[in-house]
Amino acid sequence: MKKLLFLVLFALPVFCFAQAATTAPQQKGPFSLALVYRGGSKYEASIDDGSGKKTKDMLIKDGQGKPMKFNSVINVVNYLAQNGWAIITSYEDTSGGGVPSVAFVIKRS
Numbered sequence: 001m002k003k004l005l006f007l008v009l010f011a012l013p014v015f016c017f018a019q020a021a022t023t024a025p026q027q028k029g030p031f032s033l034a035l036v037y038r039g040g041s042k043y044e045a046s047i048d049d050g051s052g053k054k055t056k057d058m059l060i061k062d063g064q065g066k067p068m069k070f071n072s073v074i075n076v077v078n079y080l081a082q083n084g085w086a087i088i089t090s091y092e093d094t095s096g097g098g099v100p101s102v103a104f105v106i107k108r109s
Contacts, residue, residue, distance in 0.1 A: 030108050034085070035093060036076045037101035042069035045076045047106075073102055084109055 033048040044067055046058040059067040060079070070076045077087065086109040093103040 031088070032085075032106050034076070034080060034104040034106050035101055036070075036073050036104070037099060039067075039069070042071065043073060043076060044069065045079075077104070080104070080106060 030049070032050070034045055035048065036043055036045045038044075045060045046055055047060065048058055060076075062068050068079075070079070080087070085106040088105040088107055090102060090104045093101050
């Protein structure tokens with residue numbers, strides 16, 4: 001009887017702290033990286049979605065397929081916001097040969 005009582009008391013916490021299986025956390029949305037850099041007197045921007053495309057293929061282009069030129073970085077931010085992107089964070093990127101550019105981590109909203 002003592003052994004049975006001991007076994008029940010020993011096994012009781014195992015059943016009390018059992019948890020239901022949970023699903024793995026999923027990504028909440030597609031994240032991308034928008035790089036804004038100075039191209040002459042104007043600014044150019046590219047959106048890197050992680051697909052491994054060349055930089056010239058990732059440039060933001062107009063309806064005729066030409067790279068868009070922006071007057072300032074805030075014009076790029078406004079363009080992204082108008083096209084359904086939300087900025088998560090930003091930082092200065094100097095990996096492009098010493099030419100500083102601004103990088104924005106963006107997400108489709």
